[in-house]
Amino acid sequence: MAKNVQEEVKRLAVLTSGGDASGMNAAIRAVVRWGITLGYEVYGVRRGYKGLVEDDIVRMEYKSVSNTVHTGGTLLRTSRYPEFSEVENAKKGAENLLKRGINNLIVIGGDGSFRGAKLLHDETQLNVVTIPGTIDNDMAYTEYTIGYDTACNTVLDAILKLRDTITSHDRIMILEVMGRESGNIALNSAVAGGAEYVLVPEMPVDVDKIAASVKKGFDEKGKTSTIIILAEGKAHLKDELIEKISKATNRTVNHMSLSYMQRGGNPTMADRVLGAKLGAHAVELIDEGQSGRAVGIKGQNVFDVTIAAALDGKKGFDEKLYRIAETISK
Numbered sequence: 001m002a003k004n005v006q007e008e009v010k011r012l013a014v015l016t017s018g019g020d021a022s023g024m025n026a027a028i029r030a031v032v033r034w035g036i037t038l039g040y041e042v043y044g045v046r047r048g049y050k051g052l053v054e055d056d057i058v059r060m061e062y063k064s065v066s067n068t069v070h071t072g073g074t075l076l077r078t079s080r081y082p083e084f085s086e087v088e089n090a091k092k093g094a095e096n097l098l099k100r101g102i103n104n105l106i107v108i109g110g111d112g113s114f115r116g117a118k119l120l121h122d123e124t125q126l127n128v129v130t131i132p133g134t135i136d137n138d139m140a141y142t143e144y145t146i147g148y149d150t151a152c153n154t155v156l157d158a159i160l161k162l163r164d165t166i167t168s169h170d171r172i173m174i175l176e177v178m179g180r181e182s183g184n185i186a187l188n189s190a191v192a193g194g195a196e197y198v199l200v201p202e203m204p205v206d207v208d209k210i211a212a213s214v215k216k217g218f219d220e221k222g223k224t225s226t227i228i229i230l231a232e233g234k235a236h237l238k239d240e241l242i243e244k245i246s247k248a249t250n251r252t253v254n255h256m257s258l259s260y261m262q263r264g265g266n267p268t269m270a271d272r273v274l275g276a277k278l279g280a281h282a283v284e285l286i287d288e289g290q291s292g293r294a295v296g297i298k299g300q301n302v303f304d305v306t307i308a309a310a311l312d313g314k315k316g317f318d319e320k321l322y323r324i325a326e327t328i329s330k
């Protein structure tokens with residue numbers, strides 16, 4: 001006998017917010033396709049929280065994410081929108097979803113985006129789940145964030161190319177990398193790329209000592225070139241480094257900021273797999289009726305915690321790896 005009761009339609013939306021990160025498209029793809037498979041109508045909010053408030057919301061079909069798993073950036077686009085910290089804006093954004101019968105939202109972004117998601121969870125009727133997406137890998141609760149591995153590999157590629165030119169010219173190169181207040185990108189790519197020095201916000205720096213050590217490398221250790229990785233959080237030391245090292249060594253010191261190059265490009269395998277795993281888990285949480293949860297990864301295992309817990313604490317810095325870098329490369 002046919003049921004005379006109309007089944008309730010399940011709906012969820014997804015958005016990306018803050019700095020784009022390679023692998024976000026892999027996560028969006030997983031959310032869309034896992035969501036459709038579990039019976040959801042899926043929607044994409046374009047341009048992050050700004051688009052949410054401005055009602056820029058589109059239907060996503062299975063085919064909407066075809067041919068995107070390997071692409072960088074975010075197909076939903078993104079924005080920096082600090083105004084979203086105002087409760088009135090969060091409520092307006094939630095209303096734009098609720099009026100379409102969408103009561104579930106998955107947010108992909110970094111800590112600022114997580115704060116917006118927490119506000120939505122605390123102040124509106126939406127169920128909200130977050131996925132960590134930022135090249136900085138600066139969130140304490142998760143071992144990795146989407147986009148970090150790709151960014152590090154872009155730095156490695158730059159080191160490889162810069163080495164060709166600095167060894168040809170017997171020069172010193174300061175390569176500045178992103179990461180805000182986190183030295184994770186700098187440290188790990190310095191170790192993997194064999195850079196002689198790495199300067200990170202988590203550790204004290206003595207520019208005079210570095211200049212003397214670079215000189216010693218040339219004079220006593222047979223070095224003919226030197227690479228210094230300078231994290232964004234220590235970038236204010238750039239001019240002092242150039243001045244003191246060129247004076248100590250009497251060599252040309254070049255500086256290059258890799259800047260936004262680190263954010264783009266095809267995601268690595270690690271970032272694609274991470275996006276798929278975290279995206280699928282986020283949809284499963286939504287399907288269980290959960291809200292205010294953040295998904296993360298440790299080793300191979302996906303887990304979830306409250307968004308409040310995900311925002312708590314400062315990411316640990318691997319001092320042992322820093323000591324290794326200091327010891328084996330210079």
Ligand code: F6P
Pocket residue numbers: 019080110134135136178179180232263
């Ligand atoms: O958070 C990612 C990041 O790329 C940081 O490493 C960098 O400090 C910042 O974003 C740059 O932000 P914007 O894109 O707003 O210039």
